[in-house]
Amino acid sequence: MKKKSSMPTVADVARLAGVGAITVSRVVNGTSYVSAEKKKKIRAAINKLGYRPNQAARILKGQRARIIGLIVPDLADLFFGKCASAIEDFASARGYMTLIVASKRNQEFQENEVAMMIGQKVAGLIIVPSLE
Numbered sequence: 394m395k396k397k398s399s400m401p402t403v404a405d406v407a408r409l410a411g412v413g414a415i416t417v418s419r420v421v422n423g424t425s426y427v428s429a430e431k432k433k434k435i436r437a438a439i440n441k442l443g444y445r446p447n448q449a450a451r452i453l454k455g456q457r458a459r460i461i462g463l464i465v466p467d468l469a470d471l472f473f474g475k476c477a478s479a480i481e482d483f484a485s486a487r488g489y490m491t492l493i494v495a496s497k498r499n500q501e502f503q504e505n506e507v508a509m510m511i512g513q514k515v516a517g518l519i520i521v522p523s524l525e
Contacts, residue, residue: 401442409438421446460490462510464503466523468495473521480519489516498523 403421407414412431419425420435427435438444446459461484465473473495481491492510496503503522510518 401444403444405442406435406438406444409442410434459488460492460513460515462513462515462518463491463493464496464506464510464518464520465493466496466498466521468493476521496523 403414403417407417410417410431412435416427416431417435417438419427420432421439461480463477463480465477468474468477477491477493481493484491492513492515494506496506500523503520507518507520
């Protein structure tokens with residue numbers, strides 16, 4: 394007997410909404426037209442089940458993660474902290490997570506962070522270079 398995962402899947406959402414898994418995928422990814430009625434059913438099922446797309450699985454399939462990378466010189470600096478907060482709010486309202494790191498005003502460290510984020514297949518990358 395197969396053990397049931399504690400995390401809801403696309404199949405679970407599809408079953409509850411009475412649609413196919415591909416239709417759920419289309420709504421989650423915003424890739425194709427889905428009728429307003431089906432979208433409503435799917436969103437209700439997503440909310441009821443607490444479904445969240447698996448970012449690791451997306452990356453394995455070659456898709457971009459819904460993550461925006463942000464590299465700032467120093468998060469303890471009030472200006473950069475406020476900028477990071479505003480960017481995070483903006484991204485979150487559009488369904489993106491923000492991965493925020495500080496380069497510590499070190500060019501080599503910043504280059505390593507850029508390489509790490511590219512390796513994570515972030516959807517976008519914002520770099521505030523240090524002028525020091």
